[in-house]
Amino acid sequence: MPEQYAVLEGAEPFYFEGNRVGVLVSHGFTGTTQSMRPLGEAFADAGYTVCSPRLKGHGTHYKDMEKTTFHDWIESIEEGYQWLQERCDSIYMCGLSMGGTLSLYMAQKYSELKGIVLINAAIEVPDMETATDLKDTRFIDAIGSDIKKLNVQELAYEKTPVQSIREIVGLMEQVRLDLNKVTCPTCIFVSDVDHVVPPYNSEVIYKEIESNVKEIIPLKDSYHVATLDNDQAYIIEKTLEFIGEY
Incomplete structure (x- = not known):
C-alpha cells in the first residue's frame, strides 16, 4: 500500500463564486495555495469568481510530490480552468513562480485566456538545472519561504525531491520554447532581489512573448514569494487594475 498523506492545514484548494469573470490562481513549486490566498x-x-487548485503532490509530503510529473501539475490547473469555464464568460490567470510558468503554458494552449499575471515566473533556473545531475541524492534542501518581510513563513516543503526538480526543468524548457505563442495581455511582476528565480527570467519572457499589451512591474521590497511579502498590497492593486482594464 503506498503511503497516504493528509493535506496540510492551509494547503487546501480554494474557490469563490462571484461574477462571470474568473481568475485562475496558481501557487508555485513545492509551495501551496497559502501563498496565493x-x-x-x-x-x-x-466580485470575481476565483479558483486556486492544489497542484498534485503539493501540500501533503515531499515524498508525495516525488511521484508526480509536470503533466500532473498541468492537469490540476486544467481542472481548475474547466471549473471556471462552467461559471464564467472570460478567464484570467495569475501565478507565482512555477505558477507563472503554468500561466504561460495555459496562455500558449488556450488562446481565449483574457490575460495573465506573472509573479517571479520561472523559465530558466541554473541552480535547478545543476541539481538534475545529482545521481545518488533523492532530496535536497528546501527552496521555500524566500521572504523579506519579518516573521512571515510560506507553507512549503522542508525538502525538495531531485526527481521533481527534473520535472520542473522539463516544464520550463517546454514553456520557454513556445513563448512566442503567448499573445494575450500580460502583466509581469519581478522582484529586484530573488534568491530562487533569477530576475532576468522576467526580461526574457517580456522580450519573447508576442503580446501587444505587456508590462514589467518591478517589486522593490520583496523577495521570491512576493505574494506574502512587503509588496503584497501593491501586487493586488496593480492586478485588479490590469483585470479591470483588459
Missing part, C-alpha cells in the same frame, strides 16, 4: 480573497472581494 491573500490575492485570491482580494479578487473575490472585487
